[in-house]
Amino acid sequence: MNIEMIRAAAQRLEGHARRTPLLSSPFLDEIAGRRIFVKPECLQHTGSFKFRGAYNAVAALDRDTRTNGVIAFSSGNHAQGIALAARLHAVPAVIIMPADSPALKLANTADLGAEVITYDRATEDRDEIGERLAKDRGLTLIKPFDEPQVIAGQGTTGLEIAEQAAEMGIREANVIVCCGGGGLTSGIALALEADAPGLLVRTAEPEGFDDVARSLRSGKIERNDATSGNICDAIITPQPGNLTFPIMHRLCGPGLVVSETEALLAMAHAFQRLKLVAEPGGAVALAAALFRTDQIDGDDVIVTISGGNVDSAMFTRALESI
Amino acid sequence: MNIEMIRAAAQRLEGHARRTPLLSSPFLDEIAGRRIFVKPECLQHTGSFKFRGAYNAVAALDRDTRTNGVIAFSSGNHAQGIALAARLHAVPAVIIMPADSPALKLANTADLGAEVITYDRATEDRDEIGERLAKDRGLTLIKPFDEPQVIAGQGTTGLEIAEQAAEMGIREANVIVCCGGGGLTSGIALALEADAPGLLVRTAEPEGFDDVARSLRSGKIERNDATSGNICDAIITPQPGNLTFPIMHRLCGPGLVVSETEALLAMAHAFQRLKLVAEPGGAVALAAALFRTDQIDGDDVIVTISGGNVDSAMFTRALESI
Numbered sequence: 001m002n003i004e005m006i007r008a009a010a011q012r013l014e015g016h017a018r019r020t021p022l023l024s025s026p027f028l029d030e031i032a033g034r035r036i037f038v039k040p041e042c043l044q045h046t047g048s049f050k051f052r053g054a055y056n057a058v059a060a061l062d063r064d065t066r067t068n069g070v071i072a073f074s075s076g077n078h079a080q081g082i083a084l085a086a087r088l089h090a091v092p093a094v095i096i097m098p099a100d101s102p103a104l105k106l107a108n109t110a111d112l113g114a115e116v117i118t119y120d121r122a123t124e125d126r127d128e129i130g131e132r133l134a135k136d137r138g139l140t141l142i143k144p145f146d147e148p149q150v151i152a153g154q155g156t157t158g159l160e161i162a163e164q165a166a167e168m169g170i171r172e173a174n175v176i177v178c179c180g181g182g183g184l185t186s187g188i189a190l191a192l193e194a195d196a197p198g199l200l201v202r203t204a205e206p207e208g209f210d211d212v213a214r215s216l217r218s219g220k221i222e223r224n225d226a227t228s229g230n231i232c233d234a235i236i237t238p239q240p241g242n243l244t245f246p247i248m249h250r251l252c253g254p255g256l257v258v259s260e261t262e263a264l265l266a267m268a269h270a271f272q273r274l275k276l277v278a279e280p281g282g283a284v285a286l287a288a289a290l291f292r293t294d295q296i297d298g299d300d301v302i303v304t305i306s307g308g309n310v311d312s313a314m315f316t317r318a319l320e321s322i
Numbered sequence: 323m324n325i326e327m328i329r330a331a332a333q334r335l336e337g338h339a340r341r342t343p344l345l346s347s348p349f350l351d352e353i354a355g356r357r358i359f360v361k362p363e364c365l366q367h368t369g370s371f372k373f374r375g376a377y378n379a380v381a382a383l384d385r386d387t388r389t390n391g392v393i394a395f396s397s398g399n400h401a402q403g404i405a406l407a408a409r410l411h412a413v414p415a416v417i418i419m420p421a422d423s424p425a426l427k428l429a430n431t432a433d434l435g436a437e438v439i440t441y442d443r444a445t446e447d448r449d450e451i452g453e454r455l456a457k458d459r460g461l462t463l464i465k466p467f468d469e470p471q472v473i474a475g476q477g478t479t480g481l482e483i484a485e486q487a488a489e490m491g492i493r494e495a496n497v498i499v500c501c502g503g504g505g506l507t508s509g510i511a512l513a514l515e516a517d518a519p520g521l522l523v524r525t526a527e528p529e530g531f532d533d534v535a536r537s538l539r540s541g542k543i544e545r546n547d548a549t550s551g552n553i554c555d556a557i558i559t560p561q562p563g564n565l566t567f568p569i570m571h572r573l574c575g576p577g578l579v580v581s582e583t584e585a586l587l588a589m590a591h592a593f594q595r596l597k598l599v600a601e602p603g604g605a606v607a608l609a610a611a612l613f614r615t616d617q618i619d620g621d622d623v624i625v626t627i628s629g630g631n632v633d634s635a636m637f638t639r640a641l642e643s644i
Contacts, residue, residue, distance in 0.1 A: 018343060018345075019343075020343075021340060021341075021342075021343060021365070023340075023365060026406075026433075026434065027430075027433065030433075040597075042597040043343070043345065043596075043597055043598075047597050084348075108349075111348075111349065111352075112348070268634075271599055271634075271637070274365075275362075275364040275365055275369050275598060275599035275600075275630030276365075276597060276598070276599065277593055277597040277598065277599065278597075308597030312590075312593075312641040312642070312644070315593070315641065316638050316641060319634040319637065319638060320634070322634070
C-alpha cells in the first residue's frame with residue numbers, strides 16, 4: 001500500500017465517484033466549541049464511501065479477469081458498492097447475502113444489477129458457497145476492506161479532504177473517521193500523510209465494539225467479543241484488518257468511542273443542521289466531535305459521515321432522540 | 323435585471339455560498355423513466371437557496387448603507403438567509419416575525435445573530451412596525467423575492483446548473499424549479515438563457531396554490547385564493563412578483579402542479595435514494611419529475627430541492643407516506 005496507489009485510484013474514479021463537499025453549520029460549531037467540517041460520503045453513489053473502493057477494485061482488474069465478473073460477501077454497503085461498480089463496468093457481480101437480510105437491502109442490491117445468492121446462516125457455509133461459485137465461474141473475490149485496491153479507493157476521500165482543508169486554510173486538525181475494518185481509515189491516513197501531514201486521523205467506533213481503539217492502544221490486533229447487537233451495524237467487524245491495522249497503528253491518534261444514544265443524537269443533528277441522512281454507524285465520527293470534545297485537540301475538526309443507508313424506522317428513532 | 327447582475331453576484335458569493343453538487347440515483351431514474359439530476363440547495367448555508375440572494379443583496383449595498391443594517395419580514399428561509407448574511411458582513415439584522423411562529427424558527431434566526439422582533443398578527447401591522455424601525459435606525463429593507471439583487475443572487479444557482487449540465491453533456495432538458503414568488507425561478511431562467519439556452523425552466527407548485535402556473539397560462543399576474551393551509555408553506559406567496567413574473571412569462575415553459583401527498587412521497591424518495599432532507603415546498607420539483615412524467619419532455623430533467631428546513635414531525639410523516 002502506498003500513496004501512488006491512491007493517486008491511481010483517484011484517476012480511475014475521476015468522473016465516476018462524486019467529489020463530496022465539505023459542509024459545516026454554526027450550530028454544530030457551537031455545540032462542539034470548535035469548528036466542525038463534515039465530509040458527507042452518504043452523498044456518494046449507493047449512499048456510502050464503499051462505492052469508491054469497489055469501483056477502484058473492479059477497474060484495477062485486468063480486462064480478462066474483470067470480464068468474468070466479481071463476487072462479494074456483504075449484506076450492506078459493500079454489496080451495493082460492488083453491484084454498481086460492476087454494472088458500470090458491464091461485468092457480472094454475484095453478492096452472497098444471508099437469507100434473513102432486510103428485504104430492502106436484498107432488493108436494492110438486485111436492482112443495481114447484481115445476482116444475489118442467499119444462504120441460511122444456521123445451516124450453510126458462506127465461504128464454501130463463495131469459493132465454489134468463484135471457481136466455477138472464474139469470479140474474482142473483492143473483500144470489503146483488507147484489500148489493497150479497496151483501501152486505495154477509499155483513500156481518495158483523504159485526497160479530497162487534504163485539498164478541501166487547504167482551501168479552507170486548515171493546516172492542523174483531527175480528522176475523525178467512522179471505522180469498521182479500517183479500509184476508509186487507513187486509506188485516508190495514507191492520503192493525509194502525503195498531502196496534509198498536519199491532519200491527524202482518529203477513529204470513531206460504538207461502545208462495546210471498539211476493537212480498533214483497543215488495538216491502537218495495545219499495539220496489536222484485538223477482537224470484539226460480539227459482532228452483532230448494535231445499531232451501528234454498518235461499521236461492526238470482528239477485528240481490524242491485517243493490512244489496515246499496521247497503517248492505522250503507524251499513523252492514527254487514539255481511537256474515540258461513542259454510545260448508541262450519541263450516534264442517534266448525531267443523526268438528529270445532521271438532519272437538523274446539515275440536511276443530511278446519516279446511518280447510525282455513519283454518525284459516530286460526528287457524535288465524537290460533538291460529545292467527546294475533551295478528547296479532541298485544536299480549533300478545527302473534520303469528520304466523515306460514512307454512509308446514509310438507514311431505514312425509516314431507525315431514522316425516526318433518531319429524530320425522536322433529540 | 324440582466325445576466326451581468328447575476329455574474330456580479332457569483333463573484334460576491336465566491337467562497338461564501340456553497341457550490342452545491344448535482345446528484346442522481348438510478349432508482350429515481352427508473353421511477354421517472356428518464357434521468358433525473360437534483361440540485362440540492364438544502365445543502366446551502368441556512369438550509370435553503372435563500373442565503374444566495376440574501377448574501378448578494380447585503381454585499382451589494384454601499385458600505386455606509388450596509389453599516390446601518392438590514393431588515394426583513396419573514397418567518398422562514400429568507401429570515402435565516404438574511405440573518406447569516408448580515409452576520410458574515412458584521413452588520414445588524416432585524417427580522418420581523420409573527421409572534422406565533424414555530425419556536426425553532428424564532429430561535430434559529432436569533433441564534434444566527436439577528437434581532438428578532440415579533441408582532442401579533444391579529445392586532446398589529448407588520449409593515450407599520452417595519453417602516454418605523456427602518457426609519458429610526460436607517461435599516462435597509464431586503465424583500466424576499468421582488469428585489470433585483472435577491473434575484474441576481476438566486477440566479478447563481480442557474481449559472482452552476484449550466485456549468486454542471488455541460489459537464490454531464492446535457493444540452494437539452496427541462497429544469498424544474500420549486501416556485502413561490504419567483505425569485506429563484508426568474509434568476510435561474512435568466513442564467514440559463516445566457517449560458518444554457520437548451521435548458522427550459524419550468525415551475526413546480528402545490529395544488530391550490532398554483533398562482534404562477536395560472537399566471538403563466540393567462541399571461542397576467544393571478545392571485546391565490548388563500549395564502550396558508552398547505553404543508554408547502556415555504557413556497558406559498560399571494561402572487562408572483564412584479565419583477566419576477568415578466569421574466570418567467572418570457573422564459574419559462576408551462577407550470578407543473580403536484581399534490582401534498584406527492585410532495586411527501588418525493589421527500590421520502592430524497593431520503594431513501596439521495597440521503598437528503600427536503601422540506602415539503604422544497605420537494606415539489608422532484609415530485610413533478612417523479613409523478614408528472616407525461617407533462618415533461620426529453621431524456622433528462624434537472625430539479626431543484628430548494629430547502630430542507632423541516633421539523634421532525636413533518637419529516638416522519640413523509641417517511642410514513644412511502
